[in-house]
Amino acid sequence: MFFFHPIIAQDIATKRIFEQDQFFQMILLNHPVIQQANLLNVEADAYLRKARGGFDPKLSGALDQKSFDGKEYFTVGEMGFKIPTWYGLEVKGGFNWSDGVFLNPENKLPSAGQAQVGISMNLLQGMFIDKRRAVLQQARIMQNQNEAERLAIANEMLLKANEVYWDWVFAQQVVAIYEEALRLAEVRFKGVVISVEEGYYSAVDTLESGIQVQTRQAELQEAQMVFQNTQLELSNFLWTEDGIPLELGPSLRAPRIEELETNELSEVYLSELNTLIRNEHPALQAYRYQLDGLEVEQRLKREMLKPRLELSYNFLGNGFDFNNYQNDEDSNLRNLLLQNYKWGLKFSFPIFLRKERGDLEITSLKIQKTDFKRRQKQLELTNKLNTYFNFSNNLSNQIGLYEKMVQDYRSLLRAENDRFQLGSSSLFLINSREQKLIQAQRKLASLQTKYQKNIIAIQGVAGLLAN
Numbered sequence: 001m002f003f004f005h006p007i008i009a010q011d012i013a014t015k016r017i018f019e020q021d022q023f024f025q026m027i028l029l030n031h032p033v034i035q036q037a038n039l040l041n042v043e044a045d046a047y048l049r050k051a052r053g054g055f056d057p058k059l060s061g062a063l064d065q066k067s068f069d070g071k072e073y074f075t076v077g078e079m080g081f082k083i084p085t086w087y088g089l090e091v092k093g094g095f096n097w098s099d100g101v102f103l104n105p106e107n108k109l110p111s112a113g114q115a116q117v118g119i120s121m122n123l124l125q126g127m128f129i130d131k132r133r134a135v136l137q138q139a140r141i142m143q144n145q146n147e148a149e150r151l152a153i154a155n156e157m158l159l160k161a162n163e164v165y166w167d168w169v170f171a172q173q174v175v176a177i178y179e180e181a182l183r184l185a186e187v188r189f190k191g192v193v194i195s196v197e198e199g200y201y202s203a204v205d206t207l208e209s210g211i212q213v214q215t216r217q218a219e220l221q222e223a224q225m226v227f228q229n230t231q232l233e234l235s236n237f238l239w240t241e242d243g244i245p246l247e248l249g250p251s252l253r254a255p256r257i258e259e260l261e262t263n264e265l266s267e268v269y270l271s272e273l274n275t276l277i278r279n280e281h282p283a284l285q286a287y288r289y290q291l292d293g294l295e296v297e298q299r300l301k302r303e304m305l306k307p308r309l310e311l312s313y314n315f316l317g318n319g320f321d322f323n324n325y326q327n328d329e330d331s332n333l334r335n336l337l338l339q340n341y342k343w344g345l346k347f348s349f350p351i352f353l354r355k356e357r358g359d360l361e362i363t364s365l366k367i368q369k370t371d372f373k374r375r376q377k378q379l380e381l382t383n384k385l386n387t388y389f390n391f392s393n394n395l396s397n398q399i400g401l402y403e404k405m406v407q408d409y410r411s412l413l414r415a416e417n418d419r420f421q422l423g424s425s426s427l428f429l430i431n432s433r434e435q436k437l438i439q440a441q442r443k444l445a446s447l448q449t450k451y452q453k454n455i456i457a458i459q460g461v462a463g464l465l466a467n
Contacts, residue, residue, distance in 0.1 A: 037153040040146035051139035054132040074100030104169040118314030145289035151282035154466035166453035169254040171227040220393040225373040257448040281463035287374035301360040307349035402444040409437040
């Protein structure tokens with residue numbers, strides 16, 4: 001069950017105007033979609049921690065013992081550690097011990113046991129990059145990619161909220177227009193009634209004036225219904241930090257459209273935004289980081305085309321003493337390097353490389369598809385920006401025309417009212433003039449809200465809303 005509360009927080013209720021910046025800030029702080037997008041950074045940190053775990057030192061141990069018929073056949077034990085390094089070199093050490101009547105000669109060790117310290121490394125495949133290093137590189141890239149995706153999601157959310165916010169502003173402006181029209185119609189009706197009683201007009205003028213009041217009342221009720229619906233749509237974006245939906249309180253109102261600036265945009269501004277799209281738009285940045293991750297994967301797949309050759313070398317000691325075989329220091333060193341050691345090579349190579357070549361081709365195709373998506377997205381954003389830019393400048397010009405038109409219609413209505421007072425006009429003409437004025441006012445309000453909506457949409461297309 002959802003509980004809806006009006007916005008009465010101190011930082012909002014004390015303000016009479018619900019500004020768009022305040023609206024956006026509430027969305028970025030509390031909206032569930034934004035909260036979900038914020039988890040992308042947490043997810044990236046978890047993947048990075050997991051990838052770093054591939055370089056964690058490891059301890060190991062094992063014990064194998066057999067006893068039968070009162071005899072200890074054998075006891076073989078080992079413990080050790082491995083330390084992976086970034087360059088594919090693995091440092092390892094350990095201690096082995098063995099004992100028993102029927103001990104396998106291969107497991108025979110000095111009575112004090114035997115310590116060993118050595119290294120292992122890949123000489124061909126895995127020398128420059130391996131899965132462990134690739135995963136860590138991709139996890140680091142993922143942090144940047146997820147942050148870009150988070151910004152892109154927030155940017156898209158604010159673009160949707162922008163549409164609803166300015167629809168709400170326009171709906172409230174229409175209510176104000178019809179409230180004023182109803183007030184004037186009521187004043188006119190009262191004046192006509194008085195004039196009819198004094199014998200200046202006929203009773204039919206009272207009927208026509210009353211019908212006009214009823215018409216304005218119906219128009220106002222419809223405008224109020226539309227406003228209430230847009231207010232509910234706006235409330236869909238408002239949540240508390242505890243995840244409780246909010247609805248707008250009656251004390252809040254939209255800004256007055258006529259108080260907002262409507263300036264024509266310059267070509268320099270358009271050029272700057274196009275540069276921002278190419279270089280910094282979060283959606284395009286996400287594609288670039290995705291390509292970086294795929295390039296790391298491609299390097300790893302290329303590495304898999306090489307033969308696998310692993311070298312291991314271990315120094316062996318008598319117990320933990322690596323120098324007690326001879327008293328002569330030169331003999332000690334010679335024994336350590338040339339006699340007291342264990343080394344090995346492992347080689348493998350798939351003859352046809354079908355799996356490896358297939359993996360590499362699949363990764364190359366992923367890169368191509370991702371790059372096509374990036375270029376298509378960049379083209380769409382650039383064209384959309386140019387469309388919004390042209391639309392904004394056209395709206396700016398139209399707003400100037402309709403501002404003059406509203407002034408002229410108001411002057412005509414005023415003149416018609418003066419003529420009516422002198423008996424040279426009729427209520428039909430006054431109503432006709434007033435209806436033209438209302439239509440012009442609605443059109444002007446529509447153009448002004450479209451302009452403001454379009455200006456924010458331009459910033460959204462440039463990827464600047466969530467920054």
